Amino acid sequence: MSRANWGSKLGFILAAAGSAVGLGAIWKFPYIAGKNGGGAFLIAYLVCVFTLGVGMLLAEMLIGRAARKSATTAYRELKNKTWAWAGRLSVLCVFIILSYYCVVGGWTVAYILRSITGEAITADTAALKSAFGSFIADPADAILYCAIFFGINMAIVLGGVQAGIERMSKILMPALFFLMLVLIARALTLPGAMEGVQYFITPDWSKVNATMLLDAMGLAIFSLSIGGGMIIAYGSYLSSDTKLVGATLWVSALATLACLLAGLMVLPAVFAFGVDPAAGPGLTFITMPAIFAKMPFGQGFAIAFFCLLLFAALTSSVSILEPIVAFLMDEFGWARKPATVVVTLTSFAASIPAALSFGVLEKTLIFGKTPFDLMDYVASNVLMPAGGLLAAVFVGWAIWPRVRDELHAEGAAAVLPAFRLVCAFLAPLVLGYIWIHGL
Numbered sequence: 001m002s003r004a005n006w007g008s009k010l011g012f013i014l015a016a017a018g019s020a021v022g023l024g025a026i027w028k029f030p031y032i033a034g035k036n037g038g039g040a041f042l043i044a045y046l047v048c049v050f051t052l053g054v055g056m057l058l059a060e061m062l063i064g065r066a067a068r069k070s071a072t073t074a075y076r077e078l079k080n081k082t083w084a085w086a087g088r089l090s091v092l093c094v095f096i097i098l099s100y101y102c103v104v105g106g107w108t109v110a111y112i113l114r115s116i117t118g119e120a121i122t123a124d125t126a127a128l129k130s131a132f133g134s135f136i137a138d139p140a141d142a143i144l145y146c147a148i149f150f151g152i153n154m155a156i157v158l159g160g161v162q163a164g165i166e167r168m169s170k171i172l173m174p175a176l177f178f179l180m181l182v183l184i185a186r187a188l189t190l191p192g193a194m195e196g197v198q199y200f201i202t203p204d205w206s207k208v209n210a211t212m213l214l215d216a217m218g219l220a221i222f223s224l225s226i227g228g229g230m231i232i233a234y235g236s237y238l239s240s241d242t243k244l245v246g247a248t249l250w251v252s253a254l255a256t257l258a259c260l261l262a263g264l265m266v267l268p269a270v271f272a273f274g275v276d277p278a279a280g281p282g283l284t285f286i287t288m289p290a291i292f293a294k295m296p297f298g299q300g301f302a303i304a305f306f307c308l309l310l311f312a313a314l315t316s317s318v319s320i321l322e323p324i325v326a327f328l329m330d331e332f333g334w335a336r337k338p339a340t341v342v343v344t345l346t347s348f349a350a351s352i353p354a355a356l357s358f359g360v361l362e363k364t365l366i367f368g369k370t371p372f373d374l375m376d377y378v379a380s381n382v383l384m385p386a387g388g389l390l391a392a393v394f395v396g397w398a399i400w401p402r403v404r405d406e407l408h409a410e411g412a413a414a415v416l417p418a419f420r421l422v423c424a425f426l427a428p429l430v431l432g433y434i435w436i437h438g439l
Contacts, residue, residue: 003068004161006237011166013247014173016234017254018315019225021176023104026309027283029219030263034199034277036215037207042200042260044213048220049256050249052430055422056226056388058248059395062403064235065244070326071229074236079398086390090229091327093383095343097228098320099350100375102153105313106145106355108306109152110135111285115302123293125275128286137359146355147348149313154344156318157325160336161237165318172311173254179308180261186301187268196271200263218434222380224255225319227388227431233323245412258312284309321347385435389428396423 006012033041067074072087114120122128135141156164187193225231238244266288270277273294275287288305292298321343328339353361357372366374395403400420407416 004237005239007162007166009242009247011162011170012234012238012242013250013254015165015169015315015319016225016231016247016251017258018169018173018176019230019234019319020223020251020255020316021173021258021312022101022316023108023284023309023313025223025259026262026312027266029223029259030200030266031277031283032215032219033263034267036212037204038199039201039203040205040208041212041216043203044208044216045220046256048217049224049252052217052422052427053220053224053226054248054252055419056221056392056427057224057231057252058244058419059403059423059427060226060229060231060391061235061238061244061248062395062406063391063399064232065238065240065242066399066402066406068236069330070236070323071232072327073330074232075394078402079394083394083398086387086394087229087232087327089383089390090227090232090387091324093379093387094228094230094320094323095347095350096375096379096383098317098324098347100354100372100379101313101317101320102149102347102351103142103146103355103372105149105153105310105317106142106147107136107285108309108313109148110141110145111289112303112306112310115289115299115306118299120289121293121299121302123290125286125290128289129282132282132285133358137362139356139359142355142359143352146351149317150344150348150351152314153317153321154340156314157321157340158337165322168318169315172315176308176311176315177258177261179304179311180258180265183265183301183305183308184261184268186295187265187272190269190272190295192272192274193268196267196269196277197264199271199277200267214434214437217430221388221431221434222384223259224252225316227384227386227391228320228379229323229387230319232391233326234319236326243410243412245407245410245415382435385431389431389435392423392427392431396420396425396428400424 063074063078067077069077071090072084075083075087111120156168158164159167267277269291270287273291289302292302292305295301324343325336325339328334328343329336353371354375357370361371364370369377404416407413
């Protein structure tokens with residue numbers, strides 16, 4: 001079976017950047033930056049992205065393109081069957097992420113509809129909080145909208161690399177950035193908006209400490225989708241004439257730009273209306289609708305905001321679904337259609353406990369956590385750091401001669417000393433610490 005290819009370098013860059021631009025970038029990044037010293041954190045974050053982050057992103061792209069296979073098969077073919085377990089670990093990681101991520105993705109679908117009907121547009125935050133709590137606690141609604149979101153993902157991945165994933169990315173990523181700019185323009189015109197901008201970008205050097213630097217490093221690594229095998233799968237569809245170093249820098253720049261724009265979109269509006277920027281998911285589904293209710297033409301901006309959230313959710317969730325589908329195709333020779341359908345149905349079944357974690361299973365705790373929180377903890381704190389660590393060691397030590405030759409061949413010999421330093425030493429140390437710290 002011939003390997004699919006991206007139709008263009010732009011298509012790959014948009015798809016890979018979309019993998020990193022998820023729901024968390026909209027509400028988590030601005031708050032984390034603000035509470036960790038604003039501009040001081042942003043500087044640390046940018047340094048981390050364009051050193052360790054870029055190095056790890058390049059490492060995973062190299063693994064995928066060198067083998068022209070998804071993670072499990074790539075590790076085996078490039079080295080040996082023992083290393084295949086690193087790939088299986090990444091498949092387990094993305095399966096768990098998909099199973100709870102699509103629950104929240106379903107919420108964005110529901111809130112687009114609620115914005116269109118006006119149901120979600122009111123300045124009464126108590127009413128919004130009650131409505132949101134009732135919605136996510138309702139088993140029928142939670143499962144229904146999760147199923148709809150899964151169905152959208154399945155339809156995209158069934159289309160394949162070019163007709164499905166690449167076409168979606170070429171439409172949704174520009175639309176996402178356009179909507180961000182529209183919402184930023186509106187937010188910056190609100191009275192008191194500049195206080196939010198100052199919170200986001202003003203350096204507070206007193207916040208610079210080991211914990212802040214660790215937060216910056218962790219956010220840089222995870223905001224680039226490192227450690228889950230998504231970039232390995234996407235890299236496996238790259239042609240041999242693609243310059244990987246340039247592509248890596250473009251993906252990193254776009255993913256970082258999306259995070260920075262999210263801060264300029266959310267925080268001015270939050271400060272203009274005097275609400276807590278640390279509200280997390282509540283900021284998305286409770287605070288922001290209340291803010292829109294106070295704006296002229298607020299309903300239109302609310303619809304645009306939740307469409308933006310849906311686009312961000314889809315570009316990430318599709319990149320999470322694809323490596324699992326690619327695993328079945330590469331390891332067992334399945335065709336794309338049955339692989340996609342089976343993975344979607346299996347992951348949807350696994351998502352049901354996560355969807356019910358805010359209602360009927362709210363008091364069903366495993367290791368003190370609801371099913372949703374346990375999935376998030378295992379994937380984010382255990383499996384992703386472990387996957388990133390293994391990818392770094394694999395490139396920096398296990399297959400370094402091949403990696404060196406590949407980068408020489410594309411004229412990137414100048415980056416080899418720094419790249420080797422990152423993969424062989426810095427990334428294993430940092431990711432190992434993050435892994436141990438997160439347990």
